[in-house]
Amino acid sequence: MSVFVVGLNGCRLMPTSERKARLLLKQGKAFVEQKVPFTIRLNYKTGSTTQLGYLGIDTGSQHIGVSVVREDGTVLHKEEIGLRDSMSKRKLLEAKASLRRGRRYRKTRYRHPKWRPKTKRVYCEVPDRKGRHWQKKKITFTSKRPKGWLPPSLQSKTDHHIRWIKKLQDLLPEGYRLSIELGRFDPARMKNPEIHGDLYQKGPQYDYENVRAYVLDRDRYTCQICKKKGGKLHVHHILYRSHGATDDPQYMVTVCSDCHSAQNHLPGGILYQWMQEQKRFSRGLRDATFMNILRKRLIRAFPEAVFTYGNVTKVDREKLKLPKSHGNDATAIALVKTGITAVKDKESVICIQQVRRKKRSLHEETPRKGRKEPNRTAARNNKNTKAVTVTKRQNKKKVSMTGCLFDRVELNGKKGWISGFTGKSCYVKDADDQYLSTSPKYKQVSLSKLRILHHCGNWIIGAKKTLGKG
Incomplete structure (x- = not known):
């Protein structure tokens, strides 16, 4: 892979090869400036002659493709950056909300009502005509959210796109043109390709007061399992929200109360079978919605960039005879409107995956009961371990070492990452999402047998998505 280079005076130089960067570090002529993306800074004076080139960014809700191409069509750098999954974030937020709600019920004697009064009493230094300091003030019901507010999950993805683009611009020499692929989707037409004109205002709920009334009327107030009409009916969600349904x-x-049972929700039941049949609608329209939001913010953040769309990228990539991937899409995006029809691409793709910085749930959600000694105090055990410290002998001396979650480690010549802990041992996974161990019986490895290479933090280089899932 190519390595970014910064001069002694802080000027940005052309990327160099991995071999040359290794020699410069070994000879002491350079040191590591940052690890993601890998950058070195020189310790000696050098010239600042650079070549022009192009920087291409393939945006997406789950992946960001990056490609740096020189003016003659030579690919210097390719990256595929994986962001955290939205649904895993959502499950964590739902668990946090349930814990917070339970804690509030246990420890709060009185909770203020959710409704907001029209006025409130405020102490004023200047009294009114009757000499009263406590006066009534009207309460505004306007939203406190600033203009352009986004939910935290969308805001973090948008910020990561802008942050990575600016980081790469700061590492490349001046004069590199920035090209970004945007997404523009019509969610209504994605659901119904025949929609047009005033049909945008007349959806499936048109002239119905709510969704439940529409579903009951559509099914003729008849249970769709036993075909019984009337009685106590329920409107059942075939697909769960966690699978992308709305x-x-x-x-x-529509199902009746007799058929809407726990048995039918279990494997083998009719409701469970319907859910398995509908799982093909797994993504929903949240990705399309995010891309529409991201488009406006990227245009505002980088007005000097060249913008293109997916249909143009596909044609350009086929002209360049490149296979489908996020990195190759970024190469086609970088060369848009340049007239270059051939590239020299010998660069390997660098995979960078975002992971949770730390697991913040310190204790069990519910106290465990299956013990030899009854848990009379309802104590919660420690759940997620952030780091483990062990002491081992090295050169006849006791040395303590601490391993953190997602640290880069080496075991018997194989490299991987710490994916979890159990006591003083840990689980190690490699780039192919396979466990590294010293015994075929056990997956866990004693921390004293590992050699910790470096701390990864929030981004892991070379790891697949499954390592940082959740």
Whole structure:
């Protein structure tokens, strides 16, 4: 892979090869400036002659493709950056909300009502005409959210796109043109390709007061399992929200109270079978919605960039005879409107995956009961371990070592990352998501047998998505 280079005076130089960077570090002529992306800084004076080139960014809700191409069509650098999954974040937020709600019920005697009064009493230094300091003030019901507010999950992805683009611009020499692929989607047409004109205002809920009334009327107030009409009916979500479903009527059906049972929700039941059949609608429209939001913010953040769209990228990539990947898409994006029809691409793709910085749930959500000694105090055990410290002998001296989550380690010549802990041992996974161990019986490895290479933090170089899942 190519390595970014910064001069002695801080000027940005052309990327160099991995071999030359290794020699410069070994000879003491350079030191590591940063690890993600890998950059070295020189210790000696050198010229600052650079060549022009192009920087291409393939945006996405789950991956960011990066490609740096020289003016003659030579690919200097390629990256595929994986962001955290939205659904895993959502499950963590739901668990946090349930814990917070339970703690509030246990420890709060009185909770203020959720409704907001029209006025409140405020102490004023200047009294009114009757000499009263406590006066009534009207309460505004306008939102406190600033203009352009986004939910935290969307805001973090948008910030990561802008932050990575600016980071790469700061590492490349001046004069590199920036090209960004944007996404523009019509969610209504994605659901119904025949929609047009005033049909955008007349959806499936048109002239119905709510979704439940529409679903009951569509099914003729008849249970779709036993075909019994009338009685106590439920509107059942065929697909769970965790699988990408919404309150769209196509994911809802009418069932009676007898058929809406726990047995039918279990494997083998009719409701479980319907859910398995509908799982093909797993993504929903959240990715398309995010891309529409991201487009406006990238245009505002980088007005000097050249913008293109996916249909143009596909044609350009096929002209360059490159296979489909995020890195190759970024190469085609970098060369858009340049007239270059051939590239020299011998660069390997660098995979960078975002992971949780630390697991913050310190204790069990519910106290465990299956013990030899009854848990009379409802104590919660420590759940997620952030780091483990062990002491081992090295050169007849006791040396303590601490291993953190997602640290880069080496075991018997094989490199991987710490993916979890159990006591004083840990689980280690390699780039292919396979466990590294010293015994075929056990997956865990004693921390004293590992050699810790470096701390990764929030981004892991060379790891697949499954390592940082959640």
